Amino acid sequence: MEQALLEAKPIKGRRTAGFDYINRDLSWIEFNRRVLEEAQDPTTPLLERAKFLAIVSTNLDEFMSVRVAGLQDQLKAGYTKTDFTGYSPEGLILRIMKRTGKMVQEQYKTLRELHRALVKEGLIFTEYEDLNTTQKKQMDQYFHEIVYPVLTPMAVDQSRPFPLVHSLHLYLAVVLEREGEQPEEEPYFAIVQVPSNLSRTVQVLGRSNSVKKEFLMLEELIRVHIQSLFPGYIPTAVHSFRMTRNADLTLNEEGAEDLLEEIEKKLRHRRWGSPVRVEVEKGIHPYALELLQEEFEVGERIVYVDGPLDLSCLMKFANSLQGFEQLRYPKVESQYPVEFEQCDSVFDVLRERDVLLYHPYESFLAVDDFIEEAALDPAVLAIKMTLYRVSGNSALVQSLAQAAEAGKQVTVVVELKARFDEERNIAWARKLEKAGCHVVYGLVGLKTHAKITLVVRQEGDELRRYVHVGTGNYNGSTAKLYTDVGYFTTVPSIGEDASVLFNEITGYAAPHNWKAFAVAPADMKSKLFSLIERESENAAAGKPARIVAKMNSLSNQEMIDRLYTASQAGVQIDLIVRGVCCLKPGVPGLSERITVRSIVDRFLEHSRLFCFENGGEQEVWLSSADWMTRNLTRRIELMCPVLDPKLKGILIRILRLSLDDNVKARQLQSNGQYVRIHNELTPFRSQFEAQDIVSWKRLES
Template sequence: MNKLLSRYLNRDLSWIEFNRRVLEEAQDPDNPLLERAKFLAIFAGNLDEFMSVRVAGIQDQMKAGYTKKDFTGYTPAGLWKRILKRTAHMVADQYKTYRDVMRGLSRAGICLRTLGELTAAQTKAIDDYFREIVFPVLTPMAVDQSRPFPLLHSKELYLSVLLRREDDPPEEEPYFAIVQVPSILQRLVAVPGRANSRKAEFVFLEDLIERHIGTLFNGYTTAGVHPFRLTRNADLTLNEEGAEDLLEEIEKELRRRRWGMPVRLEYARGMHPYALRMLKEELELGENTIEIEGPLDLGFLMRFAGSLQGYESLRFERMEPVYPREVEEADDLFALLRERDVLVYHPYESFEAVDDFVMEAAYDPDVLAIKMTLYRVSGQSALIQALAKAGESGKQVTVVVELKARFDEERNIAWARQLEKAGCHVVYGLVGLKTHAKITLVVRREQHTLRRYVHVGTGNYNGNTAKLYTDIGLFTSHPVIGADASALFNEVTGYSSPYEWKAFGVAPNDLKQKLFGLIDREIGYAKEGRPAHIIAKMNSLSNQEMIDKLYEASQAGVRIELIVRGVCCLRPGVPGLSEHIRVISIVDRFLEHSRIIYFRGGGAEDVYLSSADWMTRNLTRRIELMCPVFDAGLRGMLVGILRLNLSDNRKARELQPGGNYERVQDETAPPIRSQFEAQRIESWKG
């Protein structure tokens, strides 16, 4: 191995490479223009979260004087500098891409105008809009000796305003004020069309406010108006042991989040030096300030691209999820599951099958109990309504709600209260552990006995994200899986002693050891000269022990193929270390989210579904679940999905030993875009 290379890639730098792949989709001219705009918004949102959580954590380490290197060889200060340099370059590319996309949209008839480009009639229309809609919402906030610097909310857009009186001497410092650009209003204001023109025209809300800024500060002249945006530390710090009521403790922390330490300041190019100095001093920001050439916060593009009527040629072809054929043809879902297991692949197959499973259980008089984990739930969730209905009808309904699902805490608190009012037992998991497993258990009375029906998924019970994420769901009435499911809920809700799992691998106490045992089995086969092969698909791989175990397997001759969408700290293709390991990442229309693990098993193939990525937090600090697929036909489907991903030569990038990613290109092979191929159900379901 090259001595200059560490055995491991750094997690945060690997994440930056992932977001670079998202940006590449915005740059890809083969993607429709409005989809490219959405990728720009996704890139911006990803970077916001990275700054507010990961970079904020590095800042905390630096302030605490922490200088120890991590297992990839970086001190917090060294990593901080590398991150700032790389993200600055990426943001420059982001805005270059933005300008390219906007030029394309303008040619297609969607135009973002400056105020000076409007006709007199258009100007009058937007001025009327300001007076009637915008002005009543605005609140000017002056900063002086009697009025302290206001609380600036994270990721909101503001205008810094410099003001002078007519008789102020030129050398005197200007007055300073702040105006929030109201996020409740559309960021892009539609302008009435011109005569004989079909073009859709828009102006930025902040430009409109700047035009009328004098109406907020009578008696002053404006010396400068400049947009800026602050990102704060958004990580929750909970004392679960000392919290009498975890729900109340989280509500308190959510309020404190508004006061999180500043992490990053974005400001428009050309900001007045006095305004910039004021912001830096008040916010106590160091190097993490970035000058933006263009509109701040391109997240608005997601809402904008989604709300435009028409322009279907500028979008991906509409895809309607197919309701699973076997479920649709069954008169009784429980009778179907007594005969055989069912696999559902989202978003190509509809999440309504999951809704219907819970709904049928809620209304079935023979169902005695429903138990379910909820991590992130959609707004108007049919699942919540079904669970509430079951609770109101007297069924034993137990819901494990994860209150600590980052950025979904408030929504989950609301659902928890709603379910409690309906008579459901709501449990907030175990102290110190997030409940990330995705599982539903239905207990049904049948002919003087009880039968368990289980749904295990790789993704959240969220009908909205199920249209955007690729995930797998397994419906089964297998008695071994049912027994393990009961034991899992007993451990989470009660005081059960450790259980000897028959089928599941469960973190934090069992999953990593089970995975190591399966990898060791492949190592043994390889040493015997027998075929040994591992394919694993996940979001992230960063646990050092797991990476070392995969290196050991590679050195023994095990063929390893990894499909890792995001962070990967393993360095593949290094002679003597990882030459038998290949890593690809697929970034395309849908977010690759499913976790599927395949072991050749000496010829008897084993396939598992899992909620867990191979990260330290998933393996040691969360309740996670790995479930075997016993049905040979369904195992074949899952292997087909894995092989389809591995054959992708349009949207797959392969991780190189140096840590960069290169597009998979094979001009001799027919073009395969795995997500588009998966829309043909027969390509993986036979």
């Protein structure tokens, strides 16, 4: 059925000299540039373009607070060695700041273009001075009644040191003179935090007989009324600034008696992380700039912004705006899986067949219902589950708590070290413990990133294991925004492996000979290497040999080298890598049989799917792991085979969608640049065509 996908065309080649890899951080910048291109694309609906601009900002914030912060730590420690791509920390930071600086300039140029386009649609970002008298009165009232009470002016002088500036919060730097005094050599200085719990975009009362909507930025409203915060002083300059701190957590897990308390302590310290970057409004007063540079010791790591700082606010603006549906993507209504539509019990269905779900085209509610039914079913004896990132109002957590209160054995592995979700996961952990769940925080030194649920049910004289394995988190919110795959099965070998996996996480266990799974850090890497090697052997024997792999990132040097070797052996390798890719494709004698493409579209491509031709007997796996060093060596990850021929066909169809995309796909060149795929074929946009897979499933059922 899908044989054409995995046909090989052996070609001889040899390795070339020079650097064989693309730097991870520079590759990430190229990924964020592809996100920016979606904001620049005139065919992208206007409010969706605003969202992409917001994503560029939040991506860059995390990159600076983690990746660049880590490089700065290396510099401070005197680390000068080059990585496997040939970059030292110092050289890489210089290259990063140069490239991200250009990206920010493009971002704000795009913002100005977007504003002009929104005006034509009746959405206007205005200045206070351009409002009429009635509108100004309305904004004055809003300031004095809503904004003013939550503002706190913080002076900086000999008796009042520079206050704590929170990472990624917006502030105003205010330079002042005292009324009736001659200007001092050193003027007065204060900062004001722009409230993060108020909307950044304030809607202005409409003009008479106008259908247009006007908006004023919150910091602009505060700037206009800044005098009210400093009676007796004259503000001579008011400019916004924003600082990014090191947000990485370095934990001494071995010495921590209670991991939860250790992480809570580290989270409190995060607010004092060392400064990484300071963004300032273009034209900032020289005295204010000098004070900021002196206080934060950022030297040249100043980013000058020609526009409002922190464009992440555009996401909330676009999502909360009522109406204007013509400026958004058409809605994709997630369908409830056809396999479960008419059933009285999920367990009845799964005893008869395995089920594969394709999110967001199929609803995550099916996973919620699976856990809820297990919680209520008196025949269910135990529920075991991993939680990495959970939505704010999780039905899963409520069901797990209910199951524990009903006396079932409920074990939940909560990953407290999920970056930027630590506080939320701590809250869930405490809630689950209070309900009587056995809450485990994983193994020392390893993040638990596998996505798996095991339900043990008494059925007559035997116990049956029901397993769900996913490529994405148990998060109903992101399941509407990410493309992921979930797999329900009662295959005995998978159920046995699931039991052993949880026992290894929660207790003591000797190395296990897995019947179905491959698990990191124990053996996933070696399993992947053996699968790649088998394709090389098949190519040498003249058998069909091909690898098609879809993932978020590829950066492990050893893995890249194995793929290079397979390419030279005659294996055709097609990689679909959304983000970071350190492999150089298409290099003669090295990687000429390897292609790499990236798809950036309305949904975040998140699934990890691997297909090995295996001489014509395709093996298809789904996984929680990217091919990165951290996933293969420092995390508990899971790779699970899909054995049912029909479900394997579905996964191969999903891979085929990405390979056929000629609208939103970009192909990686050997120089590290990405070029849009254009051909003479009918335009094919994989995310728009993916709904056909759900339709096909319904026809087959």
